[in-house]
Amino acid sequence: MTITNGNLAEKSSDTSRLLDIRGLKVWYKTYRGNAQVVDGVDMYVNQAEKIGLVGESGCGKTTTMKMILQLLNPSQIVVPEGEILFQGRDIRKMNEKEIMEIRRSYVSMISQAPMAALNPVFSIGKQMEDIVRYSGQFPKAGRKEIREICAQAVNDVMIPDASRILDSFPHQLSGGMRQRICIAMSLVTPRQLLIADEPGTALDVTIQDQIHRLLRELVEKKGRSLIMITHSLGVARELVDRIYIMYAGNIVETAETKSLFASPLHPYTNGLIQCVPRLSGGGISAGIYGYVPDYVNPGIGCRFCSRCPDAKAICAKEKPKLRQIKPGHWVACFKYEAPSAERGEQ
């Protein structure tokens, strides 16, 4: 077992990285003070790589992702530090025009609420055509060509009779159809990175499974990179190459999917794995005791400390850093830091 100190992001001087988030902190302004929802997130995505970002509701997954597209209302947040490098350029330092360019041509995001993500008063076709039109990637396409591009995208998500669907309005479609349309929209123009924010959460299990499969197939076929946000490790295991486990605004563990399931290290990851229901029975799992900490006063120690079965005295006093335990397998927990902590004393 090799143990390396240091920051995950610092190791990444690799320019082949499509997206590289370094030490990102995002605080929401509230009346009680700043809610420190994202507390130093490091993560990267390579070309054509599928990443899973796993954590329970409210842990800052969506906030982190919305930062990539700068979709949070700037008057409601504080970003004390952090970089979001897209192809080596920091999105946070970009001007309005460059951010629009990123949104138009490079990154798309599938919303977690298919019911709310489509404008109720415009037809599917109109909404999709506008995405194509304003993407600037088909400058010579006329109305008819744009319509054909959209129809193709609708066909790609396994919806027959694309022309009828393009003419219909969101309220005429079922939840599963709407989610497919959302996926079709995100893939209708070539973009390098697709962020899928819990697609399928609002749907029943069989449809959810279809949607996930479809998403993976399309992403692989088109060679896109994918960040899949989910609260289910089971889903992540099926879909992605590498997983980031997020807890209360921190990345607590990251590894290739196989390695993570073979030897989960962080107590929170273990808890999550136990939460995946098994068909072989055994009843409802124990779950993880307790609640996510108060983001306004999260304390100085490990944020999982109060819920951790393995908590030690140091956990409440100091924040563990991500350390590499095995090649590519990083964890932020004092449980695996004992030897290095001792070394640190010398």
Next chain:
Amino acid sequence: MVKFLVKRLILSVFVLFGISVLIFCLARIIPGDPARLALGERASDEAVAELREAMHLDAPIYEQYYYWLKDVLKGDFGLSLNTQRDVSLDVQQFLPATLELVIVAGIISIAMAFVFGLLSSKYKDSWIDGTIRVFSYIGISVPAFVWAILFLLFFGYVWDILPVFNRLSAGIPEPNRITGMYILDFCLQGNLRGALDALAHVFLPALALAVGHIFQEARILRSSLIDNMEKEFISVTTGYGIPKRKIMSSYLLKPSAISVTTVAGLDFANTLGNAFLVETIFNWPGISRYCLNAMMTKDLNAISAVVLIIGIIYMIVNIIVDIVIAALDPRVRLGD
């Protein structure tokens, strides 16, 4: 859409029937013998009895309604006691002036409401929003006739920049009667000077009618714009890099315009009621003044005609509002 319209129209027929029954009953409940009223104090009893016979006043009430409705459908409301003319002729003469007034008021209120609503939502919580908010409270809480008096005083006398009486200036001849609405008639006849003069005359009373509605509609537009701005679908559209101007002018405005359309429709109907006072203050020769006179003198034929016509206008406005909403909102148009 066609199905929706047909359904809406069939419903309107029932509403009209209801209004007509109400008006008919109202006219019969009021004490006094219409035949005696029509012929005057000094008519002989025989003459009155003859007229009662001719007016079917001795027939049972439902039969009376039948005769009344038959006449009304032919456009015959009977004679007006005041003017001694057919009520329908009076209505033709006075109604267009009122229509012109309320239509101009409606246009002013909707146009200004959009300007103020868009400004105050775009600059939410800034001094612009604050200023509009203060004016809104004043605008909504002060009734139209007070605005009418204030405008009359300030624009008519203190500064004397706009005409405050009559529909046209002294030197300008009336347009040939096409619709009876001067602005429209002048325009149709290509007389721009006349149209502008008519507009100047209608402007102050129309503004007095519009003030309250401008701000009420602006407030509603503001809040639904702000509501929708927070919606996921706007965030999604932003995320796809669709330009801000495009989002504001269509993706945000269209769903937000639905609620304000409903209110604008109600407001427009409401201006008809307010017009009674404003027309009196500005000496506007419209139907309201005619109806006020009729009420003072118990001119029942005139009253029931005006009330019925206001009811019909109310209904037409409502149908228009429903059509606009159906055009804006596919959930209404296509059924849920």
